[in-house]
Amino acid sequence: MRILRVVPVSALVAVLAAAVSGCGGGTSPGGGGSNDSPTTLTYWASNQGPNVEADKKVLGPELKKFERQTGIKVKLEVIPWPDLLNRILAATTSGQGPDVLNIGNTWSASLQATGALLPWDAKNFAAIGGRDRFAAPALAATGAAGKDPAAVPLYSLTYALYYNKRMFQEAGISKPPATWGELVAAGKKVSRDGRWGLGAEGGQLANNIHQAFVLGKQHGADFFDAAGKPAFTSDGAVAAVKQYVDFMAKDRIIAPGNAEYGQNQSLRDFANGRTAMVLWQAAATTFAADGMKPSDWGVVPVPVPSGRPGAGRQTNSMLAGINVAVFKNTHNLNGARKFVKFLTSDAEQRLLNKTYGSIPPVKAAQRDPAFDRQDTRVLRETLTRSAAPLPQIPDEAQFETSVGTAIKDLFADAAAGHPVTTASVRARLAAAAQQMAK
The missing domain is CATH 3.40.190.10 (Periplasmic binding protein-like II)
Structure with a gap:
């Protein structure tokens, strides 16, 4: 979607x-x-x-x-x-x-x-x-x-990782990242002088869920148990959400302003050369509408810990x-x-x-x-x-609302300079689970 x-x-x-x-x-x-x-x-x-x-x-x-x-x-x-x-x-x-x-x-x-x-x-x-x-x-x-x-x-x-070829070349990055460690390293090289490594849309609840779901898979978490009940505070789910928010809070490769971004704002930043990478669904037509030529950007699979996408913990897209x-x-x-x-x-x-x-x-x-x-x-x-696929359960829409909002609030914390810790992530996700139960 x-x-x-x-x-x-x-x-x-x-x-x-x-x-x-x-x-x-x-x-x-x-x-x-x-x-x-x-x-x-x-x-x-x-x-x-x-x-x-x-x-x-x-x-x-x-x-x-x-x-x-x-x-x-x-x-x-x-x-x-x-x-x-x-x-x-x-x-x-x-x-x-x-x-x-x-x-x-x-x-x-x-x-x-x-x-x-x-x-x-x-x-x-x-x-x-x-x-x-x-x-x-x-x-x-x-x-x-x-x-x-x-x-x-x-x-x-599906999602892919789009990258700006010129910004990579100017930063001395020889190849696009295949692992998250490589993505963070590349992002830090280009995050200077008003430019940032990675774009995000912290105000978009569904986008927050999409990214957290994929990282959850990579951490061995599904956000719901076998009975379809929320498992938002499992170690894997907490680690996944923290990893995503930490791109801003800890790694500082996402601009603080992205915490409030709505639909397609990260794509405009990418097209205008303010951001070197963006995780997105099919984006070629949007880039063209914003004036980018196909030769300006490259695309590779979303990173996974091993660098080799596949099933299970190597899932790299919802x-x-x-x-x-x-x-x-x-x-x-x-x-x-x-x-x-x-x-x-x-x-x-x-x-x-x-x-x-x-x-x-x-x-x-x-x-x-x-x-x-x-x-x-x-x-x-x-x-x-x-x-x-995201969980095919009747409560899926409420999952997007509750957990997506929790991630939005965590991005707001990061943008304001407040600590984002394992405990604070778990607390936000626990509140989301309580909201699901109402």
Whole structure:
């Protein structure tokens, strides 16, 4: 998923569960999965490009293509990530939800638990060409284990380490870092004269979670136990969060101002030469929009302790991405399935993922040479070899809120010069666990 704002899962479940029986997709009242609007669909797309208007330019011609093929007109609305989840909640309470919508893949289990979304059982998968067309890692982030997925993978994303080639050269750094020790050493070499080694967005709760989750994996921690209960204060979880915040508090390679950064601010610093490295999902299109040429930057896998990414403790990315879902009570179920089939067709998967710099979750589309460039190859190999999904549990959204806020507060401590210790990290995470229990 892209970086976004989340709301507590209790609110999400309560509102959606209350509204699901009366939630109607499309533009007319009613529901029940009928086809009383067979020639129209409403589609809420997430903002994937540099801005909303860029997405409209990308998607507009494709929707016209779908209309020519099927006779079904699609009304498009592109919704920025900070607003999308709240828009979903408002739509369900009003009974005027879209037929088809994009969701961040980390929401899958939370939304699945409400019963608001169409389950992708064998029949529904058959209508779009079959489940086997999709890469297994992408399917792992579509809902709780043992249940029919709540959505279908659309764009797959992973994190990578982007670095400024000129800043590395000027600092005498001969190769990009493969371990965290090498990253800290490189960051210290460039952190001078108003420049900093690494960018972060301490004000973005989801980004905080993504980084802590990966470091948690490397420390042997999952943040939840086998029963799905919070394990935020385990030694591994505490060590992971402290390691991330220490890039500012101890290593001093992240600027104190990053403690308050919101969406994409670290990318602008990178593009403007104020920061030498940034950990991000597919970023090529954003760099280009900010004036960077491909030759200005390089990309390598996110570091791991051994320098060799893989599974388990060598995990180096959360499995990010966008899923496409259908409201169960759409007025045009047949049309909605046709539209999902269109979006996940080999041709559209190649086109859309090329445009956005993401990786197709459809296996056949990954064979396109565009996904074997240096930057896309790093993302594709991370997706298949060393990425793991965030916990697919109903409380995942609340996890992002509570622990993401704890990390935000720890960054604020670091920026203010207050000590960040193992004890202070454990205390923040203990408070987050108590918040989850309410």
